[in-house]
Amino acid sequence: MKPNNLLKVLLTLIILFIIPVSAQNKSNNSNKQYVKLEVEGLACPFCAYGLEKKINKINGVKNFHVDIKNGYVTFNIPKENKVDKSELKNIVADAGFSLKSATISDKPLADKKKTENKD
Amino acid sequence: MKKIIGYVFITIIILFNVRTYAHEPIYGHGPHVLYKGGFAPGIVFNSGMGFLETEYELEYGLTSKWTIGAAVPFSNAAGSYTTENYLIKSKYRFYTDFGPGSMNEIAAFGGYRFSKETKGVNALNFGITGGKESIDWYWFASAGYTAKFTNANLNPGNEINYDLTFGYRPFEISYYKPDLVIFLEFLGKYQKKSSLNDNTINNSGGSAWAIAPTFMLTYRNYALRAGVEFGLADNGYIKKPNTNFKIGIETHL
Numbered sequence: 001m002k003p004n005n006l007l008k009v010l011l012t013l014i015i016l017f018i019i020p021v022s023a024q025n026k027s028n029n030s031n032k033q034y035v036k037l038e039v040e041g042l043a044c045p046f047c048a049y050g051l052e053k054k055i056n057k058i059n060g061v062k063n064f065h066v067d068i069k070n071g072y073v074t075f076n077i078p079k080e081n082k083v084d085k086s087e088l089k090n091i092v093a094d095a096g097f098s099l100k101s102a103t104i105s106d107k108p109l110a111d112k113k114k115t116e117n118k119d
Numbered sequence: 120m121k122k123i124i125g126y127v128f129i130t131i132i133i134l135f136n137v138r139t140y141a142h143e144p145i146y147g148h149g150p151h152v153l154y155k156g157g158f159a160p161g162i163v164f165n166s167g168m169g170f171l172e173t174e175y176e177l178e179y180g181l182t183s184k185w186t187i188g189a190a191v192p193f194s195n196a197a198g199s200y201t202t203e204n205y206l207i208k209s210k211y212r213f214y215t216d217f218g219p220g221s222m223n224e225i226a227a228f229g230g231y232r233f234s235k236e237t238k239g240v241n242a243l244n245f246g247i248t249g250g251k252e253s254i255d256w257y258w259f260a261s262a263g264y265t266a267k268f269t270n271a272n273l274n275p276g277n278e279i280n281y282d283l284t285f286g287y288r289p290f291e292i293s294y295y296k297p298d299l300v301i302f303l304e305f306l307g308k309y310q311k312k313s314s315l316n317d318n319t320i321n322n323s324g325g326s327a328w329a330i331a332p333t334f335m336l337t338y339r340n341y342a343l344r345a346g347v348e349f350g351l352a353d354n355g356y357i358k359k360p361n362t363n364f365k366i367g368i369e370t371h372l
Binding site for chain 2: 066093
């Protein structure tokens with residue numbers, strides 16, 4: 001195969017696969033709500049499990065992440081599953097903590113490089 | 120008479136060696152409670168006066184401030200593995216002051232130990248506990264009173280118990296890694312004089328103190344707690360605790 005033909009094949013593959021995947025990701029992102037909760041009283045991992053359990057009961061929760069050192073949790077939910085701040089406040093209170101602030105956004109909120117690593 | 124004294128002795132040991140709660144010192148008390156709807160089953164192994172006791176515990180978070188629990192101990196003290204006196208207990212956290220990475224708490228606790236013997240000792244224990252928990256260090260302080268009730272002729276003296284605990288987290292905290300907290304617990308008790316047929320026994324009662332280096336190792340919802348208690352000093356007619364160890368395994372569901 002000539003170099004020019006090889007280049008054409010590669011370009012075709014990029015157009016066929018990478019662009020649609022990218023578009024799909026954009027579509028998925030637009031269907032998500034990103035939630036960040038600043039939680040006061042988070043002082044031990046053993047206790048934070050209750051918070052994870054409570055938040056995971058929210059319909060459609062994905063990518064739950066807790067950063068005890070910096071005192072917040074992040075997760076995302078499908079846009080159609082609305083949660084309001086008062087509901088989030090009750091969930092955090094039931095877990096034994098206090099909600100300082102809640103941010104709900106269509107865009108990702110936490111810079112994971114600065115947070116606790118799950119690995 | 121010897122049999123009654125034996126039962127009283129075993130009851131007292133069990134009563135004051137098993138008082139653990141979720142996420143707190145293994146010998147002393149702490150104000151922490153379970154989250155609402157949470158279950159915490161656990162097993163505690165305790166080496167007593169030459170015998171091994173195993174206690175099965177279950178706690179439940181009625182609300183985010185109120186935890187109830189029950190425990191069934193087994194021991195081989197009598198030469199065979201038998202159940203000992205059952206315990207029901209409760210703790211209500213009535214004060215919280217939340218901050219970034221820290222929590223000040225005060226809770227009231229209570230429990231009742233049912234004797235399985237007709238002439239055994241039932242015991243009502245209640246008190247208050249408070250302290251601070253943070254991502255770097257801990258402290259807890261507690262005081263409680265134990266009233267004892269029996270149909271036997273020998274009535275052991277009621278007790279005041281108190282403890283002070285300091286804790287330190289030597290490694291950086293993370294939810295996704297094992298977490299270690301090292302504790303140093305100071306434990307004390309004052310026992311009033313006992314009575315026999317309503318007559319005070321003069322050579323009874325006194326005070327005793329102990330120290331216990333302990334630790335808590337957790338990973339997510341699993342916890343291992345262990346430590347060794349050393350008797351420090353005694354005064355009057357009661358003896359400081361013999362060196363003993365305690366190991367507890369617990370999970371939150």
